[in-house]
Amino acid sequence: xxxxxxxxxxxxxxxxxxxxxxxxxxxxxxxxxxxxxxxxxxxxxxxxxxxxxxxxxxxxxxxxxxxxxxxxxxxxxxxxxxxxxxxxxxxxxxxxxxxxxxxxxxxxxxxx
Amino acid sequence: xxxxxxxxxxxxxxxxxxxxxxxxxxxxxxxxxxxxxxxxxxxxxxxxxxxxxxxxxxxxxxxxxxxxxxxxxxxxxxxxxxxxxxxxxxxxxxxxxxxxxxxxxxxxxxx
Numbered sequence: 001x002x003x004x005x006x007x008x009x010x011x012x013x014x015x016x017x018x019x020x021x022x023x024x025x026x027x028x029x030x031x032x033x034x035x036x037x038x039x040x041x042x043x044x045x046x047x048x049x050x051x052x053x054x055x056x057x058x059x060x061x062x063x064x065x066x067x068x069x070x071x072x073x074x075x076x077x078x079x080x081x082x083x084x085x086x087x088x089x090x091x092x093x094x095x096x097x098x099x100x101x102x103x104x105x106x107x108x109x110x111x112x
Numbered sequence: 113x114x115x116x117x118x119x120x121x122x123x124x125x126x127x128x129x130x131x132x133x134x135x136x137x138x139x140x141x142x143x144x145x146x147x148x149x150x151x152x153x154x155x156x157x158x159x160x161x162x163x164x165x166x167x168x169x170x171x172x173x174x175x176x177x178x179x180x181x182x183x184x185x186x187x188x189x190x191x192x193x194x195x196x197x198x199x200x201x202x203x204x205x206x207x208x209x210x211x212x213x214x215x216x217x218x219x220x221x222x223x
Binding site: 037041044048056092103 | 116143145147152154160198200212213214215
């Protein structure tokens with residue numbers, strides 16, 4: 001138990017669906033992150049939020065839309081995804097940017 | 113951007129053996145973290161170690177920033193040590209806070 005939870009743990013969706021991934025951290029951290037982990041590829045940073053402000057967006061397609069309503073919650077809204085978006089999506093948090101990151105268990109997403 | 117290379121890519125050990133995992137990086141870093149990902153996908157932070165040496169139980173890590181490498185030592189390995197070990201670095205010359213991950217070392221420990 002790292003103090004970071006993610007729901008759902010597994011998700012299967014069609015290319016026309018809209019779904020959301022949720023991340024919650026119970027550590028009092030100020031920074032939160034979304035990562036994508038595809039098979040045979042290194043983890044890729046998608047978004048960074050610091051004090052609820054988005055500070056990084058690493059050229060992620062617009063079909064992925066993050067939302068950080070407060071410092072404890074982070075969402076990733078998904079719409080019109082492609083099969084190549086199937087991956088493990090990981091949320092992480094840290095006290096401040098550039099500090100130790102704590103990861104949630106991930107959401108395994110399959111796009112059909 | 114900064115390159116992160118981990119070696120070996122795969123490692124098979126008998127329980128009780130010791131091992132050393134290596135992480136080389138191509139530029140200066142102000143952030144280096146080692147993670148263990150278990151077979152179910154959970155990533156656990158092992159060390160935050162941009163420089164120096166740290167120990168935590170059977171695990172220890174050393175980063176020699178001037179020579180651009182870090183080592184993770186696992187002693188008396190156990191089956192629960194199996195999984196993928198990632199090194200991730202942050203570059204002060206790079207805007208933002210991105211951690212760049214290596215491809216990992218997959219460790220299998222058998223009893």
